[in-house]
Structure formats: C-alpha cells, structure tokens
Amino acid sequence: MSADLPDWTASQSSDSWKLVLPCTKAEAEAVAEDIGTLADLDPPPTLMTSEPDPTREDDWLLEAYFEGEPSPEAIAMVRALVPSADDVDYELNRIEDADWVTLSQAFLEPIRAGRFFVHTAAHAGEVPSGATAFHIEAGRAFGTGHHETTTGCLHMIDGLKARGHRFHAIADVGTGTGLLAFAARACWPRAAVVASDIDPISIEVTAENAALNAIPVGTARGQVALVAAPGLADAMLVRRAPYDLLIANILAGPLIALAPTLSAALQPGGSLILAGLLNTQADRVIAAYRRQGLRLAERIDTNDWPTLRLVRRTSARVRSLPERRDTGLGDWSTDGA
Missing domain, CATH: 3.30.70 (Alpha-Beta Plaits)
Structure with missing residues (x-):
C-alpha cells in the first residue's frame, strides 16, 4: 500500500x-x-x-x-x-x-488498467496501441492512478464500457486530478460529465490536466464541468441530478456520511462506484447504502482496497436534493486513500 x-x-x-x-x-x-x-x-x-x-x-x-x-x-x-x-x-x-528526482519517479511507472494507460511525461512514448492514454504527473492532488483505489475505479469503468453500459449524466465526486472523470468521458463521450472536489487546488489541477490531455472543459455534453464543493453541495451538481453514474473515490468515513446525499442523487437503475475504503470497512459502507435503497452489484478487490459498484433499485423513488446542503463533513479530502 x-x-x-x-x-x-x-x-x-x-x-x-x-x-x-x-x-x-x-x-x-x-x-x-x-x-x-x-x-x-x-x-x-x-x-x-x-x-x-x-x-x-x-x-x-x-x-x-x-x-x-x-x-x-x-x-x-x-x-x-x-x-x-x-x-x-x-x-x-x-x-x-x-x-x-529518483523518488518522484520511483512509484510512477505507467499504469495499465483495462483500456486505460496512465503515464507521466517520462513515459509518453510507451503508450500501447489502442490504449486510452492519460498524461498525469504527480502533483498537488490525489489520483495519478498509482494507488489501488484509483486503479480499481479505472477497472470498474472499463468493465462497464466493455459490457455495453451507457451513461448520460456522470459525476466524479472528490475528483483529485480529474483522472476518473476523464476516463468516464472517454468511455461515454456524449455524456454530461462533472468533476467536483472539496479542495479548490484539486480543481485547479484538474483544469491543468484537462488542458494537458486535450479534454474540453465546460458545461456542454462532451465536456467536463469543474466544481469546487463538498459532496454535492453546489447548485450545478444539484441541477444535473439525478445521475446514472456517480463515482466517489474518497474515504470510508465521508462515504458513509454522504450515503443519503449520493443515493438521493442517483436515478433508479443508476450505478455508484465507491472506493477509498479498506476491506475492513467495506461492510459498513455497503450497509450505509443498503439503507438508502442501493444493492451491491459488483466488487473488485485490489490487495486491501475494494472498489464497489452499487445500483439503485429501479423501484426506488428519486428524492430531490436541496440547492445547498451542509454536509457536516468538515474538511475531508481524498489524500488518505
């Protein structure tokens, strides 16, 4: 780890x-x-x-x-x-x-996760044929793809695309470097994608990485909208709900605290990808979302770090979200996972 x-x-x-x-x-x-x-x-x-x-x-x-x-x-x-x-x-x-220099490169060998290939400038010439590549440098935000939580999410997104799933409204909550939002947009290029993070620096880094990877930033379909907000406490995030794909790679505590909000923002039949938790925390996280009407549909275990996909039951009623909401989370971030 x-x-x-x-x-x-x-x-x-x-x-x-x-x-x-x-x-x-x-x-x-x-x-x-x-x-x-x-x-x-x-x-x-x-x-x-x-x-x-x-x-x-x-x-x-x-x-x-x-x-x-x-x-x-x-x-x-x-x-x-x-x-x-x-x-x-x-x-x-x-x-x-x-x-x-040695330390900054030691853990930054290219990562292959399904169709995705994540690399630094030092490995830009090593992109395999047919891979969806992202240039992400180690920097001020979490999510270069080298941690098991990020890799697990990439595998989960890749698997959903491979099995023919289609998504139209996507949010990456706690985006870090923007990598997972970029990966989702690559798989569903006509979707409305939004990347949010409680840390404004992460949003700055995401904008920089979007430019580096020629990913359009904006509010139109096919672009990635950027929002600095805790959880879903932002007017744009609320207006775009319900989502058919939500991604949250943060920490177990915030995931549990956000269970009512994320669940309410997910449309019936929609998928919620959760990561940033340890194996020992998975049961508590799953239980928190089960109480909100979601069921566990898929799980990928990478060493001690599971990636979960939960699905909102089609019979569940979509609850509206308030325009603004105090999440009560305080200053949580992704860099503990």
Missing part, C-alpha cells in the same frame, strides 16, 4: 527530510485513515506506508517526508502513530536534491 506522491519535483529542496519507522499492517491501515495531530502542522508531512516483505504481514514501514528538518515534537507525533515501534530507533535522513 502506498499513497500517491505529492509534487516533490516542484518543491525539491536541500532541506527536505525523511523519517522511517517500522510499523504493523494494522498501524499502516490506521495511518491511511487518520494522520492524527500531524494534520495540524504547516505544512504537514507526506506519509507513505509500504510492505517490503509480503511474506511477513506485520513487517511494514512508515515513511514521513518533511519540508525542513522535523522538530522533536513532530517526530514524536509520527512515533505516536506507530505504538509498536515505541522502543525502536527511528531513521532520519536529509534528502539531497538528486534523490528527489
């Missing part, structure tokens, strides 16, 4: 530091959900977890990347995330400029 990388190459500095601690699988999963008091730091460190030896389930590593040498207090915050390493010495190293 690893998180998509931040814009390391843009912020490379001779004063960047990496802290490494061993951790258990359970601690790695907990970090994916909540980075604790580290979120209060400005800027917070980038956390990554990895499983160096798959044959040893509890032999994981936590890596924390800091801009500037971390204070003893910041180091203590990281250590608090991994109680199993309480009596273990941590490794703290300054990262040289040359290492940033």
Whole structure:
C-alpha cells in the first residue's frame, strides 16, 4: 500500500527530510485513515506506508517526508502513530536534491488498467496501441492512478464500457486530478460529465490536466464541468441530478456520511462506484447504502482496497436534493486513500 506522491519535483529542496519507522499492517491501515495531530502542522508531512516483505504481514514501514528538518515534537507525533515501534530507533535522513528526482519517479511507472494507460511525461512514448492514454504527473492532488483505489475505479469503468453500459449524466465526486472523470468521458463521450472536489487546488489541477490531455472543459455534453464543493453541495451538481453514474473515490468515513446525499442523487437503475475504503470497512459502507435503497452489484478487490459498484433499485423513488446542503463533513479530502 502506498499513497500517491505529492509534487516533490516542484518543491525539491536541500532541506527536505525523511523519517522511517517500522510499523504493523494494522498501524499502516490506521495511518491511511487518520494522520492524527500531524494534520495540524504547516505544512504537514507526506506519509507513505509500504510492505517490503509480503511474506511477513506485520513487517511494514512508515515513511514521513518533511519540508525542513522535523522538530522533536513532530517526530514524536509520527512515533505516536506507530505504538509498536515505541522502543525502536527511528531513521532520519536529509534528502539531497538528486534523490528527489529518483523518488518522484520511483512509484510512477505507467499504469495499465483495462483500456486505460496512465503515464507521466517520462513515459509518453510507451503508450500501447489502442490504449486510452492519460498524461498525469504527480502533483498537488490525489489520483495519478498509482494507488489501488484509483486503479480499481479505472477497472470498474472499463468493465462497464466493455459490457455495453451507457451513461448520460456522470459525476466524479472528490475528483483529485480529474483522472476518473476523464476516463468516464472517454468511455461515454456524449455524456454530461462533472468533476467536483472539496479542495479548490484539486480543481485547479484538474483544469491543468484537462488542458494537458486535450479534454474540453465546460458545461456542454462532451465536456467536463469543474466544481469546487463538498459532496454535492453546489447548485450545478444539484441541477444535473439525478445521475446514472456517480463515482466517489474518497474515504470510508465521508462515504458513509454522504450515503443519503449520493443515493438521493442517483436515478433508479443508476450505478455508484465507491472506493477509498479498506476491506475492513467495506461492510459498513455497503450497509450505509443498503439503507438508502442501493444493492451491491459488483466488487473488485485490489490487495486491501475494494472498489464497489452499487445500483439503485429501479423501484426506488428519486428524492430531490436541496440547492445547498451542509454536509457536516468538515474538511475531508481524498489524500488518505
């Protein structure tokens, strides 16, 4: 398990530091959900977890990347995330400029997910014949395709297209880099597609990536509309409902909190793709949507990260959405998944 990388190459500095601690699988999963008091730091460190030896389930590593040498207090915050390493010495190293280039590329090999091929500029010449390619650099938003949650969504979208599904009104909630909205538009080019995110920076990044991939931005069919909003709390998102395809790759907690809103925005027979949750959280997420009249139709498991497709029962009544709604979610984002 690893998180998509931040814009390391843009912020490379001779004063960047990496802290490494061993951790258990359970601690790695907990970090994916909540980075604790580290979120209060400005800027917070980038956390990554990895499983160096798959044959040893509890032999994981936590890596924390800091801009500037971390204070003893910041180091203590990281250590608090991994109680199993309480009596273990941590490794703290300054990262040289040359290492940033290596790190920024290490996890960014091209990704093939069904018909989709996601690559950086370094691999632009490797697009397979017949593939639907997207140029997405590691940057300020989540969703380069390298995390299992994003890859699972790409496979789910690809499978729906392969089986002949047709969609006309699509929303990607928590879009990150815009990749999933772009993939949906590629499969259903005449659909009305909207990409939203609670983070305005993600919408800026999505606009940049749309330009990079020659994807038209706008409100007409065949274009991708961009909205900065929490959940569906925006007038455009409300007007476009009900949707026949909704995609939400965020976190388990927000997915559960959004269950009434997303379900109400889905037309009978419509599909809802959910990701950003762990296997251990899937039952709770499914139950939250079952209570809203949705059933589980399909599931793709990629390591510890399931991608779910739920379908609104055709007998369900479509409820109208308010023009604006306080989701009560606070400042949730996608970068924990």
